[in-house]
Amino acid sequence: MEFRLTDEQYMVRDTAQAFLADASSSGQVRRAMTAARSYDPAVWQRLCTELYVQAVTIPEAYGGLGLGYVDLAIVLEQMGRKLFCSPFMATVGMATNALLLVASDEQKQRWLPAIAEGTQTATLAWTGPQAARAGGSWGAEAVSATWTATAEGYQLDGDLRYVIDGDTADLLIVAARTPGSSGSEGIGLFVVPASSAGVERQWTPTLDQSRRLANLTLRGVSVAADQCLGVAGEGWPQLQKILALAKVSLAAEQLGVASEALDMAVNYTLEREQFGRAIASYQAVKHKAADMKLKAEVACSAVYYAACVASEVLAPDGDVNIAAELDEAAAMAKGYCSDTVFFNAGSALQLFGGVGFTAEYDIQLYFKRAKASELYLGNGAAQREQIAAMLLDGESAQ
Amino acid sequence: MKLTFNAADERFREDIASWLQAHLVGEFEHLKFRGGPGDEHMFPEERKRWEQELAAGGWVGIGWPEACGGRGASIEQQVIFAEEYARAGAPGRIGHIGEGLAGPTIIAFGTPEQKAKYLPGILNGTEFWCQGYSEPSAGSDLANVRTRAVRDPDSGRWRITGQKIWTSLAHESQWCFVLARTEPGSVAHRGLGFFLVRMAQPEITVRPIEQLTGTSEFNEVFFDDALAEDLVGEPGDGWRIAMTLLGFERGVSTLGQQMQFQNELDEIIRIARSNGAASDPAIRQRIAEAHTGLRLMRYNALRMLSGDERSGPDSSALVYKLHWASWHRNLGALAMDVLGPEAELLDGAPYELTRLQSLFLFTRSDTIYGGTNQIQRNIIAERGLGMPKEAKGR
DSSP states (O other): OSOOOOOHHHHHHHHHHHHHHHOOHHHHHHHTSSSSSOOHHHHHIIIIIIGGGGTTTTTTGGOOOOOOOHHHHHHHHHHTTOOOSSIIIIIIIIIIIHHHOOOOOOHHHHHHHHHTTSSSSSSEEEEOOOGGGGGGOSGGGOOEEEEEEEEEEEEEEEEEEEEEETTSEEEEEEEEETTTTTTTEEEEEEEETTSSSSEEEEEEOSSTTOOEEEEEEEEEEEGGGGGEEEEEOOOHHHHHHHHHHHHHHHHHHHHHHHHHHHHHHHHHHHHHHTTEGGGGGSSSHHOOOOHHHHHHHHHHHHHHHHHHHHHHHSSSTTOHHHHHTTHHHHHHHHHHHHHHHHHHHHHHHHHHHHGGGGSSSSSHHHHHHHHHHEEEEHHHHHHHHHHHHHHHHHSSOO | OEEEEEEEEHHHHHHHHHHHHHSSSSGGGGGGGOOTTTTTSSSSHHHHHHHHHHHHTTTTTTTTGGTTTSOOOOOOHHHHHHHHHHOOOOOTTTTTIIIIIHHHHHHHOOOOOHHEEEEHHTTOOOOOOEEEEEEEEBBBSTTTTOEEEEOOOOOOOEEEEEEEEEEEEEEGGGEEEEEEEOOOTTTTTEEEEEEEESSSTTEEEEEEEETTTSOOOOOOOOEEEEEEEEEEEEEEEEEHHHHHHHHHHTHHHHHHHHHHHHHHHHHHHHHHHSEEEEEEEHHHHHHHHHHHHHHHHHHHHHHHHOOTTTTTTTTTHTTTHHHHHHHHHHHHHHHHHHHGGGGGSSTTTTTTTOOOHHHHHHHHHTTTTOHHHHHHHHHHIITTTTTOOOOOOO
């Protein structure tokens, strides 16, 4: 039983930590937030050449490192700690998984090496305006763009919303459905270069300025037959897996945000004195910090359990019994970590007192990231409802 | 990082599972799922015979070193034993204080003579132990022990006077280990001794405490110049020994405990599905939260037992008690809310609780014994986060 990081994985963590200490300081994050692309392309290129982690899960045959999801989670956790502004989440934590899971060998040869080299970024564009229904609907019903078969391949139309890095990514993994279909029926997945004719992209300013969202409009976008991933119309099971993996990615990042918010709060309360002693010595403060620590520890177990499951999903010879736990593991990780990241960031802001409300202190940035990532792909309550359905509905439940 | 056990460990799992299947029958059949927390007072004689059955199979003290009569089982195998034991519904261990606390302490600190005297009775399932730590004025503040030990100048033997409380299985045990003050006038953790005391003597009185459950698993134990059989270590070593012993408490048994929790949750889910509570959105949220909490408790425990040092020493261990105790207490309340008005109805007079009523009431003690939630938070903040200690009143 080795439910702990290996020595090599500690090295991945330490390397990422050292890089980010240098490349994602408070000043660098704040500059990136207001920069044209919401990240610094020079820093991104440094990451891609020095760390090569954009290729972490890509098999060696396509120019990648061929490591597992645990390694990816380690990197994402560290990026969360430093609120690293980059196309990493969209490219590696979301879009690459679509290619790894669904693309044919030829399609992988065509797109993965460019991602591995760091010359192309990518994102997952799958939600229409329906995603906002009832305060967040992240199931199949959120897919509203359409695909229709043409002589050369397919035509894509429709509006895509809440697309992370949607206006800067080079490659779009688009989910669309056949006109008139509903629910999980008729869904197809397509690889669309952002430069394709008929693609319009509009940046949407966001509450959390450290992550960029965009609206995309597809008007009569033509794609060739070999740009379709899998079988058009039968894409929902694959998209569901891609989204579950994306939840694991978000949860790993949330773990980093939540852990860093705790550390920042503890350090501040150790320095700040009132009534003649450090406020960290008051039980009211200590007990709040202890609750944050408990959540961060459980969140850590949730993330690395889910990452172990995700590794088996992506590995060609993965353990099928473990891989079958993906939906549940992802919902547990995203649910627990979403609640944790908001609790920890909110509690940290409170422990900072008055300065927590200022723009100058960074805790406000963590607080905004916390709420944004909590809501993305469904908050804690949404994940729990998914788990409840597994446990309580249907004949096969226990 | 892996989620699975290796092939040798899985064979060990088959060994213990099939042994339990073959032996938990006949006179032991009715002990299944009995004698756990909240039910510890039930079937003591049968459970003692079961300990001897286990011992005959070589399943007592599996984690002890081979030189002391154990199997030297790895942490993984101890975890597997605890899981399979609970999965089979084998009864609550009446020998767990001897096997898990007294034995390891004597192994770590005892003389060769003490090992020869005490360990065989634990290993063969004939001698049982209870723990004399807490006192009316020494609860969370355990170091405030007032029970005193005085050495008879003629015989050189120690005699103990004072009162212990919350002693489970005191009336079922031949032996008690007692923390008592050897140095008159000493305070806090200084000047304590760790004594081994035979329970059958007229100078010891055991009085059961009636709990809010109507049952009595805990006792008050009065020592009135009672003779101590042995002192472990030197006078003054008591606190160090006691703290080491508390470290033995957490760990491998937790995975067995989680199997019991799973049984309880399964029962709640069955009821929710049959009475329609499963369609109440608020109940659905709480059931999913309970399920998530329990699954993650398992991975926390595996991380703790795998020796994960990524977030500082002992981090996953420090939060473990607060996590499971709070989780379990919430489960007890959830059980009542799923039952609705049925939760009110007893199995019978005068105060016969159903299993879930007992769960509801007994789990109120989980966040109190073994370090209250408030003490746990202090420990997490001070040891886990490096926040300053509270000023002490003495």
